[in-house]
Amino acid sequence: MSILSLLIPVTLVMGLVGLASFFWSLRNGQYEDLEGDAERILYDEDDRPLPSRTYKSPKEPTP
Amino acid sequence: MTLVDGDAAEQLMSPLQQGAARRSLRTARDGGAICLLSVPDIRCGGCVSKIERALNARDDVASARVNLSLKRVQITPSGSRADPALFIAALDRLGFAASAADDATATPDPTGNGLLRATAVAGFGAMNIMLLSVAVWSGALGTTRDAFHLLSAMIAVPVVLYAGQPFFSSAWSALRVRRVNMDVPITLAVLLATVLSLAELLQGGEQLFFDAAVTLLFFLLGGRYLDQMMRERASSAINGLARLAPSGAMVRRPDGALAYVELEEVKPGDRLVVSAGEYVPVDAQVSEGSTDLDRSLITGEPLPVLASPGDMIEAGTLNLTGSVEAVALRPAAESFLAQMIRMQSEAERNRGTYERIANRAARLYAPVVHLMALLTFLSWLWTTDGDWQQALFVAISVLIITCPCALGLAVPVAHVVAAGRLMRMGVLMKDGAGIERLANIDAAVFDKTGTLTTGRPRLEPVIADVADLSAARGLAIRSSHPAAKAIAADLVAEPAAVVEQVQEVPGYGIEGRIDGRRARLGRGDWVAEIAGEPASSPTDPAFAFAGGAPIGFEVTETLRDGVHDTFDAFSRGGLDLVILSGDSRERVMHLSHDLVLTDICAGMKPADKVSYLENMRHEGRRPLMVGDGLNDAGALAAAHVSMAPSSASDAGRTAADFVFLRKGLDAVAATHRVACRTAAVVRQNFTLAICYNCIAIPLAVAGLVTPLIAALAMSASSILVIGNSLRLSASPEKLRHGTRRRRLKKAAT
Numbered sequence: 001m002s003i004l005s006l007l008i009p010v011t012l013v014m015g016l017v018g019l020a021s022f023f024w025s026l027r028n029g030q031y032e033d034l035e036g037d038a039e040r041i042l043y044d045e046d047d048r049p050l051p052s053r054t055y056k057s058p059k060e061p062t063p
Numbered sequence: 064m065t066l067v068d069g070d071a072a073e074q075l076m077s078p079l080q081q082g083a084a085r086r087s088l089r090t091a092r093d094g095g096a097i098c099l100l101s102v103p104d105i106r107c108g109g110c111v112s113k114i115e116r117a118l119n120a121r122d123d124v125a126s127a128r129v130n131l132s133l134k135r136v137q138i139t140p141s142g143s144r145a146d147p148a149l150f151i152a153a154l155d156r157l158g159f160a161a162s163a164a165d166d167a168t169a170t171p172d173p174t175g176n177g178l179l180r181a182t183a184v185a186g187f188g189a190m191n192i193m194l195l196s197v198a199v200w201s202g203a204l205g206t207t208r209d210a211f212h213l214l215s216a217m218i219a220v221p222v223v224l225y226a227g228q229p230f231f232s233s234a235w236s237a238l239r240v241r242r243v244n245m246d247v248p249i250t251l252a253v254l255l256a257t258v259l260s261l262a263e264l265l266q267g268g269e270q271l272f273f274d275a276a277v278t279l280l281f282f283l284l285g286g287r288y289l290d291q292m293m294r295e296r297a298s299s300a301i302n303g304l305a306r307l308a309p310s311g312a313m314v315r316r317p318d319g320a321l322a323y324v325e326l327e328e329v330k331p332g333d334r335l336v337v338s339a340g341e342y343v344p345v346d347a348q349v350s351e352g353s354t355d356l357d358r359s360l361i362t363g364e365p366l367p368v369l370a371s372p373g374d375m376i377e378a379g380t381l382n383l384t385g386s387v388e389a390v391a392l393r394p395a396a397e398s399f400l401a402q403m404i405r406m407q408s409e410a411e412r413n414r415g416t417y418e419r420i421a422n423r424a425a426r427l428y429a430p431v432v433h434l435m436a437l438l439t440f441l442s443w444l445w446t447t448d449g450d451w452q453q454a455l456f457v458a459i460s461v462l463i464i465t466c467p468c469a470l471g472l473a474v475p476v477a478h479v480v481a482a483g484r485l486m487r488m489g490v491l492m493k494d495g496a497g498i499e500r501l502a503n504i505d506a507a508v509f510d511k512t513g514t515l516t517t518g519r520p521r522l523e524p525v526i527a528d529v530a531d532l533s534a535a536r537g538l539a540i541r542s543s544h545p546a547a548k549a550i551a552a553d554l555v556a557e558p559a560a561v562v563e564q565v566q567e568v569p570g571y572g573i574e575g576r577i578d579g580r581r582a583r584l585g586r587g588d589w590v591a592e593i594a595g596e597p598a599s600s601p602t603d604p605a606f607a608f609a610g611g612a613p614i615g616f617e618v619t620e621t622l623r624d625g626v627h628d629t630f631d632a633f634s635r636g637g638l639d640l641v642i643l644s645g646d647s648r649e650r651v652m653h654l655s656h657d658l659v660l661t662d663i664c665a666g667m668k669p670a671d672k673v674s675y676l677e678n679m680r681h682e683g684r685r686p687l688m689v690g691d692g693l694n695d696a697g698a699l700a701a702a703h704v705s706m707a708p709s710s711a712s713d714a715g716r717t718a719a720d721f722v723f724l725r726k727g728l729d730a731v732a733a734t735h736r737v738a739c740r741t742a743a744v745v746r747q748n749f750t751l752a753i754c755y756n757c758i759a760i761p762l763a764v765a766g767l768v769t770p771l772i773a774a775l776a777m778s779a780s781s782i783l784v785i786g787n788s789l790r791l792s793a794s795p796e797k798l799r800h801g802t803r804r805r806r807l808k809k810a811a812t
Contacts, residue, residue, distance in 0.1 A: 004207075008195075008214065011191065011194065012191060012218075015187050015190065015191055016187075018187070019183060019184065019187045022183050023180065023183070026176060026179060026180065031179070032130060032132070032133075033130040033131055033132045033133070034132060035131045035132045036108070036111055036129060036130055036131030036132060039107055039108030039111065039131060040108050040111060040112070041108075042108050043108045043109060043111070043112040
C-alpha cells in the first residue's frame with residue numbers, strides 16, 4: 001500500500017497541472033471564439049496543392 | 064493601392080460614415096491602436112478566411128483577426144495613421160457591411176470567465192475527492208481511511224471556498240433584503256456539509272460528505288455557466304446587428320467647412336447637413352432645401368412625407384431623396400429619440416418585477432425543507448434521549464440530501480437548450496425570464512408598419528402602353544422614394560428608358576426628358592400640371608409625358624410572409640389579437656380586412672400605445688407585443704413580453720425580449736410554440752425533482768443516508784433533469800437551412 005503515498009501526490013499534481021493549463025489558456029483568449037476555431041480548420045490558408053499530389057485538380061481549366 | 068482605396072472609400076461612404084468609422088479605433092493593452100469592426104454578415108469559416116486574407120494582404124494592416132462567435136473583426140493597423148474608413152470600404156467591396164463596434168460589447172463580460180474558472184476548480188475537486196471516496200466506500204479501513212479523509216478535506220475546503228462564491232454572494236444579497244432564493248438552501252447545504260464533515264473528521268468519524276458538497280457545486284456551476292453563456296451570446300448577437308444610424312452628425316462650421324461631430328456634442332443652433340440616405344441626428348428645423356422623409360419608424364406612416372424650410376424634423380427619421388440643412392433645436396439628450404428611450408425605461412419600471420419561476424419554487428421549498436430538518440432534529444433528540452450529536456448529524460444530512468441540485472438545474476438547463484433551439488430558428492432570446500413569460504400570454508398585440516408589413520410597398524397591376532411603362536420605369540429607377548422603388552421593381556418586365564436631365568423634386572416626384580419629351584413620375588396633381596388631363600387621384604403616384612394621358616399607379620403595402628399562419632395559430636390558441644398603429648384607420652383596415660382581430664386601434668401616438676398595454680396589464684391580461692419602430696419602444700417595454708424583427712430601430716431591439724432575424728412573421732408563432740414546450744419541460748423537471756425528494760427525504764429523516772447514497776442520489780437526479788431538458792432540442796419541425804447552406808457553398812467555391 002505504500003505505493004499510494006507516491007501515486008496520490010502524482011494524481012493531484014497531474015490534476016493541478018491540468019487546472020493551471022486551463023487557467024492559462026483561458027487568460028490567453030483561447031475560448032473567445034470557439035465557433036470560429038471550429039470552422040477555421042476546414043479552410044486551408046495554403047491554396048497551392050501539396051507537392052506529393054500528382055493528379056490534376058478538377059478545378060484547373062482543361063486546355 | 065492606397066490611392067485607389069481612398070477613392071473607393073469616398074465613393075462608398077459619405078463624410079458622416081467616414082467620421083463615424085473613427086469610433087472603431089481603440090487603444091490596445093500595449094498602447095498601440097486597434098480597430099474593432101462589427102460585421103454581422105460573417106456566417107462561416109469561408110467568410111472568415113476571405114476577410115482575413117483580403118485584410119492581411121493590405122499594406123496598412125499589420126494583422127487582422129475575425130471572431131466568428133462575436134461576428135467582429137479586430138485589425139491592428141501598421142503605421143500610426145490608419146483610417147478605419149478604408150477597412151470598412153474594403154470589407155464592403157467583399158460584400159460585408161461593417162460598422163464601428165459598440166463599446167458595450169468591446170470588452171468581454173468578466174462574470175462568464177469567473178464562472179468558468181469556478182466550474183473548473185469544482186471539477187478538479189470533484190474528480191479527486193470522488194477518487195478518494197470510492198476507495199473509502201469500497202472498504203478502506205484504519206489509517207488509510209483517515210488519511211484519505213484528511214486528504215479529501217484538504218482539497219474540499221479551498222475548493223468550496225473558491226467555487227462556492229457565486230452562490231454565497233447571491234444567497235447573502237437575497238437574505239439581506241429578507242428574501243429567499245434558490246441559492247439560500249444551496250449555500251446552506253454546501254456549507255453545512257463541509258462543516259459537518261470537518262467536525263466528523265476531527266472525531267475520526269466515518270461519514271464524510273466532502274464529495275457530495277463538491278460534486279453539487281460542480282453540477283450547479285455547470286448549469287449556471289451555460290445560462291450565462293446563453294445570455295452573453297444573445298446580447299452580443301443583438302448588439303452585432305447592423306446599427307441603423309451612425310451616432311454622429313455633419314455640422315457646417317461658420318467658415319462653411321463640414322465637420323463630423325459626435326452626437327453628444329451637437330449643440331442647439333448648430334447647422335446640420337443631412338444628406339440623402341442618412342438619419343436625422345437630433346430634432347431640428349429645416350433651414351434650406353427640401354426632401355422626403357421616411358418617418359415609418361417614428362410614427363408608423365408607411366409613405367414618406369415632405370419636409371421643406373421651416374418644418375420640424377425629428378431625430379431618427381430617414382432622409383430619402385434630397386440633402387437639407389437644418390438648425391439643431393435640442394441636444395441629443397432631449398431629442399425625440401431620447402424621449403422615447405425615457406418612456407421605455409419608465410414603462411419598464413412600471414411593469415414591476417416578474418418573479419422567476421425558480422425563485423417562486425425556492426420560496427415554497429426552502430421553508431418546508433428547513434422546517435423538516437428542525438423537526439428531524441427535535442424528534443431524534445427526543446427518541447435518543449438527548450444525543451444531540453446524533454440528532455444534529457441526521458438533521459444536517461436531511462439538509463444535504465434536499466439541497467435543490469435538480470431544482471437548481473431544472474430551469475436553466477431547459478432554457479439553455481430552448482435558447483439554442485431558437486437561435487437555430489433565427490430567434491435571439493435575451494434571457495430566460497422572457498421565455499417563461501411568453502409561455503403564458505393571453506393576447507398578442509401587433510404594430511402595423513414594419514412588423515405586419517414588409518416596409519416595401521407593392522405595385523398593383525397596371526394596364527398601359529409598353530412605351531409609357533418603360534419610360535415610367537426609367538424615371539423610377541433614378542429615385543430612392545419607396546413608391547418609385549416599388550414601381551421600378553414590379554415593372555421589371557419593361558426595359559428602362561434612357562432618361563436625360565433628371566431632376567428630383569422632393570415631395571412631388573421625379574422629372575426628366577425621354578426621347579426629347581418632358582416626362583414626370585410623382586404625385587397625381589403634380590403630374591397633371593404637364594399632362595393633358597387630370598390623373599385618377601391627386602395623391603397616388605402617376606406618370607405622364609407632357610401633353611399625354613396620365614397613367615395612375617396604385618401602390619399598396621405588402622404583408623410579411625407568415626402573418627396569416629401566425630394569426631391562425633394564435634386565434635386557434637384562444638389569444639386576443641390586436642393591431643396598434645400610428646397610421647391612418649383606412650390603411651390599417653385595408654391591410655387587415657382578411658385577418659380575424661379583436662381590436663384595431665389606428666392613429667396611436669407612442670404614449671397611447673404604452674397606456675393601451677398598461678391598461679391591459681391592469682386588467683390582469685398578459686399581452687405579447689410585437690413591434691419594430693422607435694414609437695413602439697415604450698410599448699415593447701410595457702408589455703408582458705415582447706418581440707421585434709431584426710429590422711427594428713435600435714431602441715426597439717433593445718426593449719424587446721426576443722429579436723427574430725427571419726423575414727417571415729411565422730417566427731412569432733414558432734417561438735411561442737417553443738416557449739410552451741419549454742414551460743412543459745420545466746414542469747416535468749420540477750416533478751422529477753420533487754419525486755426524488757419524496758424518496759430521499761424519508762430516508763434522510765430515518766437516518767439511513769450514508770455519503771454513498773447521497774452522492775448517487777444527487778448525481779442521478781441531476782442527470783435525469785439534464786436528460787429531460789435535452790429533449791427540447793430534438794425538433795419535430797423542419798427548419799429552413801437553405802439560405803445558410805447556399806452561402807456556405809458560395810463561400811467554399
